Amino acid sequence: MKIILATSNKGKVKEIQKSFDMFEVVPFSEVIKPFEIVEDGDSFKENAIIKAKAVYDAMEDKNSIVLSDDSGISVPILSNEPGIKSARYAGANATAKGNLHKLINELKKRDIKKTPAFYTAAIALATKEGIFSVHGWMYGEVIDEQRGENGFGYDPIFIPDGFDKTLGELDESIKKEFSHRSKALRLAKRLIG
Numbered sequence: 001m002k003i004i005l006a007t008s009n010k011g012k013v014k015e016i017q018k019s020f021d022m023f024e025v026v027p028f029s030e031v032i033k034p035f036e037i038v039e040d041g042d043s044f045k046e047n048a049i050i051k052a053k054a055v056y057d058a059m060e061d062k063n064s065i066v067l068s069d070d071s072g073i074s075v076p077i078l079s080n081e082p083g084i085k086s087a088r089y090a091g092a093n094a095t096a097k098g099n100l101h102k103l104i105n106e107l108k109k110r111d112i113k114k115t116p117a118f119y120t121a122a123i124a125l126a127t128k129e130g131i132f133s134v135h136g137w138m139y140g141e142v143i144d145e146q147r148g149e150n151g152f153g154y155d156p157i158f159i160p161d162g163f164d165k166t167l168g169e170l171d172e173s174i175k176k177e178f179s180h181r182s183k184a185l186r187l188a189k190r191l192i193g
Contacts, residue, residue: 001023001024001064001065001192002023002024002025002026002061002063002064002065003020003023003025003026003064003065003066003067003192004026004027004028004031004055004056004059004064004065004067005025005026005027005028005066005067005068005069006028006037006051006052006054006055006067006068006126007027007028007051007068008027008028008029008034009087011096011151011152011153012069012071013025013027015176015181016067016069016181016185018176019176019181019182019185019186019189020067020185020189023192028059028066031059031064032055032058032059035054035058037050037054037055038050039051039070039084041070041084042084043084044070044071044072044084044120044121044135045070045124045133045135047070047084048068048069048070048122048124048133049068049124049126049131049133051068051070052066052067052068052124052125052126052131053066053124053126055068055126056126056127062128063128065125065126065127066125066126066127067124067125067188068123068124068126069121069122069123069124069181069184070084070121070122070124071086071119071120071121071122071180071181072084072085072087072119072120073086073103073117073119073120073142073153073154073158074117074118074120075103075107075115075116075117076115076117077110077115077116078106078107081106082102082103086099086153086154087099089102089103090102096152096153099153099154100146100153100154100156100157103142103154103157104144104145104146104157107142107143107144108144112144113143113144114142114143114144115141115142116140116141117139117140117141117142117158118137118138118139118140118180119137119138119154119158119179119180119181120135120136120137120180121135121136121137121179121180121181121183121184121185122134122135122184123136123181123184123185123187123188125188125191125192132191134184134187134188135187136179136180136181136183136184136185136187137180137183138160138179138180138183139161140158140159140160140161140163141158142157142158142159143159143166144157145157147165147166147168147169148165148166148167148168148170149168150167150168150169150170150171150172150175151167151168151170151172155168156168156169160178167179
């Protein structure tokens with residue numbers, strides 16, 4: 001079975017390929033001509049469904065499964081920012097580093113060294129049987145400094161509950177055990193069978 005990923009984010013592609021190593025997993029750009037998908041939903045779930053449906057509808061092969069992920073980090077003290085805007089927090093053409101630095105700067109502006117935060121991952125599956133979705137969460141704290149080189153996105157400032165190191169400092173195999181995306185992907189695997 002082929003699983004088409006409705007993303008071109010290299011970090012997400014790598015993580016999902018490792019989790020679904022029993023399937024052929026490819027980004028949609030290897031199957032169809034890449035196109036822009038407008039993520040205008042009000043939640044991670046809505047945006048994941050928008051992406052999965054857009055790619056599935058554009059494909060000729062309706063026997064493949066399209067998997068999309070919409071995920072991000074929320075900081076309650078910042079009114080749950082960046083939330084669904086995690087990938088665009090520093091602007092429309094923001095880089096991962098730009099987003100990370102904006103969040104660090106928002107914490108520093110408020111003189112916050114450490115505060116609770118959580119990651120959310122919504123996974124949507126578009127299949128010939130319909131659209132399905134699952135969620136995963138990871139709780140912890142964000143800090144106002146970058147530590148470690150592992151992971152991607154906001155990982156260098158996120159310390160998961162039960163740890164004293166950021167995801168950027170922890171080995172990827174540890175993150176895979178309990179991350180928001182890993183939890184959601186385990187649920188998605190059950191849907192696929």
